[in-house]
Amino acid sequence: MRRDIPPLDEVRRITQKKRDAWWTVILVDPVATPLVRWTAMRTRITPNQITWGAFLLGLVSAAFFALGDWQWLVAGAVVYHFSFILDCMDGKVARLTGTGSVFGAWLDFVFDRIRVMACAVALMGGQFHRTGDAFYIWAAVAVVALDTLRYINGLEIFKIRHTMRKQIKVRMRAARRAENEAELAFMEDLLRDNPEADIEQDMQKAQSEQGVPETPEAPEPAPKRQVIDLHQEFRHKFPAYLRARSFLLRHRIRTHLVSGIEFQMGVFMIGPLFDVVLPATIVSGALLLVFELAIIYKLLLSTRDFTRTIDSFEERKVLAVV
Template sequence: MRKLSVRAVQKLTCKKRDAWWTVLLVDPVATRMLCWLARFRFVTPNRVTWAALFVGLGSAGLFLRGDRMSLIIGAALYHLSFILDCIDGKLARLKGNGSVFGGWLDYVFDRIRVLFCALALMGGQYLRTHEAYFLLAALVVVFLDMLRYVDALQIYKMRMSMRTKIEKVTAERKAAEAKAAAEQAAKTEQFEQTQRLLRARQVQQGLQARHQTPQSRPAPQQAQPAAGAEPKVVFMEDLLRENPGIEADVLKQHAGTGEVVDLHAQFRGRFPWYTRVRQALLRSRIRPHLISGIEFQMFIFIVGPLIGQILWTTAVSAVLLGLFELVIMYKFWLSTRDFTRVMDDLAPAPQTVGTVADHLFAGRHRGRVPAEPLPPADVEERFPAPQPYEDPGFHPYPQPEPEPYQQPQAGYTYVSPLGSYVPADHQATQPIPVQVVQRVEQPWTEGDGRLR
């Protein structure tokens, strides 16, 4: 592989936007290491991922010791592990040998590294100080790291689902419009063909069609889309990501023939300053999500051990991460409202939603009783009997009531629930004879051990 410059490697491998810790403290080192590692063929992205895991486990071993020097060296090893974790993806993009399994391996090893380092760091401090707060801090770190990445994956999945639904509904609407235009064009063509036949027949008969038959003006033919053209939906989020220095209104005007869908209109409308801050950060490839999972890990496993304030650093990082996660959830909630609005515009709901079907008002039991009695003919006309399909539970005629139960008279027999004929004066129960047993005291005698 020919030698590449650092600037070329950065342009080929670095993301368009990334965490500020990665942009400022990782990419300058990772790109230079990548220029050297890319020369060797045996260096593959998966092997770099394994190396990052082993270095991270070594950092966890030093964290477990808990002394000052071990914490500093462990923090340096953790940063090196994170640099290697970034290099594997850059190497895959540079050589083009990335794989789905490699992406899964990278994600799983990241979670394993965070788990072991959190337990080792907080466990080592607990063994030295015997303060239970460190055990609670370990649980908080593991839970927030899991919540952050699970929430990110779920929100990404929901956003892709919303995009897919919008594209599907747009395609269906465009297809329906094209079908209606084709039907209208066919009707127009049929009308014109009929007019041509009439004019030809009139000419053959020697008549002037202009004076004999009034000509109808054909309906204007609608413009039909090109045969190979497909409906295209453009999302404002993609336009802003590709053009970070341009306003949303300008991008919407110059979007071309595609339909622009904005799923973050309410958020930008409520917080107009967010667009300016976002544009300023994206010029330096820094994403607006300033406290993400990366910064959360770096503050706990690097900044905390270096300054010797592990517990306080963990608490502050947890609070900041929680606040930013709440902002992301709020933004996603507003995005779902924008999605509902867009879907209503693309596929409006029918006007009969929420009303009662007409056939439920039929039947005399549904009508209003008039103030004065009506003749029988008018009653049958105004209040017709309901049909079976209209109200199956309505019975227009009175049903026979069951006969009441009669107590049998003395001297007669009746059928008991058991099915046998029993005289009426038969006693259902008989008194149970009680035998009185008198207790006799027997003396206990020594002998063969038996009661005499």
């Protein structure tokens, strides 16, 4: 079977995220994207079948980890990385072929959590059997707990941000009906659509987009757009973040440098490859916590920006009544 699949550069554009973990950008996408194109062109393999393959490889990796000796740790680390490559391929194949599903997204998430749990128990259990050090048992608990914390925290922060945006949109619609106000846009959406943009320039451009005709034949002015920036206080407190962010996003790397992906790779690849399982786990866990706390702090500052934005709507409403 041969499908009509676009060239590799176009496949990259369709399947690769505009922002991704540095481990994925540097060590996974260069291998996964050509494999995705070949898979879509030459086979009938579905995204869900790839998800199952990644899960089964993860279990093979866990079996190698459980054996404890260094040569098996190396084998387990290599297999784990191949498992992760497959795990990245399922979503890319779904986007390229239009065969994704809600159930597939659920399956991918659940299998990821089971794979991490199985590999953590196997890796630390194997090292406990090898050394007799009970600290490895606590390390297994810590790995599972941190992985769970990462995804629960991410989900809750997404829900809170969604709620804040929803409330702002409701207030803005009411203001537009009353005063024929400008259209609403969120800075994070503008940056998501164009992640290479400079934040300050993008803000100025968005706020100045008024009265500019789209074409010579269409003299009607483009609608005004009010930009809401819920990360304004964070950026003012940490101006160096803007420069670092711009540099990283030019290379498709998101600023959350130690996410769940890097944490997993530190524990299940770097530690086993160099036979430093416990130190690698401690360092990876500490870095994950630091970045999670930074995200929570950033959320706290965003809630202050949210409160100021809501208050500004209330002040405008009072002025309109007066």
